[in-house]
Amino acid sequence: MIYKNDVIKIESFSLEYALYVDGNREAFRDAVFFDLEHYVYKKPICVGVFGACCYNNGELQVTQYMIENKKDSIKILEIAEQYFKKQKNENGKKYLVTFSGNNDYTIIKYLFEKNGIDFDINEQFIHVDLQKYYEKYVGVCTGLKKLEKIFEINRESELISGTNLAKTFSKIVKDDDYINRMSKDKIEKILLYNEQDIVSLFHMYINWNKYVSNN
Structure with a gap:
């Protein structure tokens, strides 16, 4: 299993722009920002990368796990x-x-x-889907990368298609030695791509009212 922990300093921001959830503009302090990279073929096969971050004391604490073989596909769960x-x-x-x-x-x-893992995230957490919030207020369903442009977020990572990610995870679960033939650069690109996704979620959340009506 590949494990990566990162700490990202967050510049000061105004609460007046934060998304209003449950009558609270500071719900982001009690939130996990979450994204998976995965492999699906007719049905879900595996989670390739688990990525999440939380905001604490002016920092985003990022946690990521990436599988290296088929056994890791259970361990990551x-x-x-x-x-x-x-x-x-x-x-x-x-x-x-x-x-x-x-x-x-x-x-x-x-x-x-x-x-056999008895854990239902739907029962344990309140789901805040920014795509649905945007569609509710604007009336248009859009993708994450398009919304990043609206929010003036400059992505550091290269864009990677879901198809390419799925092919990579397919090879990893079918060939235990494949990860050893992957370049470190490719692995870092995948992790950075996933990290950018979850960091973007935080920045969109705290800047929501700069770009989206939230009445």
Whole structure:
């Protein structure tokens, strides 16, 4: 398993621009910003990268796990369960912030059940899907990369298609030695891509009212 932990300093921001959730503009303090990279062929096969971050004391604390072989495809689910439980029970997190997160929810729920992991994130967290919030206020359904442009977010990572990611994870679960033939640069690009997704979620959340009506 590849593990990456990162800390990103966040410049000061105005609460007046933050998304209003449950009558609270500071719900982001109690939130996990969450995104999966995965492999699906007719049905979910595996989570390739689990990425999440939380805001604490002016910093985003980023946690990522990436599989290296087929055995890790089960281990990453166990780690995800432990992460969610810790954030809820020890750190008091109540919300999961995603972009078009129903897909990730469906995949991880299916894989949890398939592997005997008794944890339902729908019951444990309140889901805040920024794609749905945007569609509700603007009346248009859009993708994450287009919304980043609207929010003037300059992505550091290269764009990677879901198809290319799925092909990579397919090779990893079918060939235990494939990860050793992958360049470190490719692995870093995948992790950076996933990190950018979850960091973008945070920046869109706290700057929501600069770009989207929230009445």
